[in-house]
Amino acid sequence: MLSLTGFTAPWWFLLLFLVAGLVAGYVWAMRRGRRDTLKFSNLEVLDRVASSRQGWWKHVPPALLGVALIFLTVALSGPTAEQRIPRNRATVMLTVDVSLSMKATDVEPNRLEAAKVAAKEFADKLTPGINLGLVSFAGTATVLVMPTTDRSSVKQAIDTLKLAEATATGDGINASMQAIDSFGKMVGGPAGAPPARIVLMADGGQTIPREMDAPRGAYTKAGEAKKAGVPISTISFGTKHGSIEIEGEQEWVEVDDDAMQEIARLSGGEFHKASSAEQLREVYETLGEQIGYETKHTDASKPWLVLGTLCAIIAAGISLFAGRRLP
Secondary structure (H helix, E strand, C coil): CCCCCEECCHHHHHHHHHHHHHHHHHHHHHHHHHHHHCCCCCHHHHHHHHHHCCCHHHHHHHHHHHHHHHHHHHHHCCEEEEEEEECCCEEEEEEEECEHHHHCCCCCCCHHHHHHHHHHHHHHHCCCCEEEEEEEECCCEEEEEEEECCHHHHHHHHHCCCCECCCCHHHHHHHHHHHHHHHHHHHCECCECCCEEEEEEECCCCCCCCCCCCCCCHHHHHHHHHHCCCCEEEEEECCCCCEEEECCEEEECCCCHHHHHHHHHHHCCCEEEECCHHHHHHHHHHHHHHHHEEEEEEECHHHHHHHHHHHHHHHHHHHHHCCCCCC
């Protein structure tokens, strides 16, 4: 694919002035030759000679040679193209809310079961070079799987997720940060620890502590994540119509989009909303594309080199076929 998104050696474009000079020289030579032919005194002979010469296509070989020089100049200038390539070192902590509000049936069969299915699909589709870990949190947070490229262990742990009382979102973020830090120290070489990200899937309703900006609160921990260079991609999962039954009484558990959006903002991450299982799968697919791939500028000179070479070969072929000298 031809690309002109950037050049590593743009000074080679100065050769285009030489190409322009050659074109001007060719035009001048053609005009001079035409003037010289007018010196024929016998116009009848001139007419017979002119009719036997090649027509307009005699200019095709020089034109192709000029185009070839342009293509080759572009190739020498080092054109680059943006290319998406799989990351081969990165860390992602999938942090899942397992509080009682996640048994709300506003998403069938309930929020947690739908989240399990989508999370396993996310793990399957994530590029192989990503180290994926798992944290669950309710009243406390637990690191179920340290970052690993073994997707089966993560999926097995996802299947074991069970509901528990209370919601300590800040603790979930903190546990994820500790896992990322520990893993980074183990695998970090001269290049340092791999880039990391937290994917926080919750309905946003923190209960421990009540204040989001308390020392253990989600807002405080989100700010700490930003300082550590670990953005949090939040997924607010559920609807405003969710409810659960506690001791025979119906209790509303509305999703708190504002809290999840603020966590993402404070950490430098992105906020995503999912009101259904299908939307959650779409969000995870989007995150997989963002996390699993990176855009790099790669060399794109080969197509220009090929085109330039082909034009030069065709120009030479036409000249030889017509019994003319090489242009």
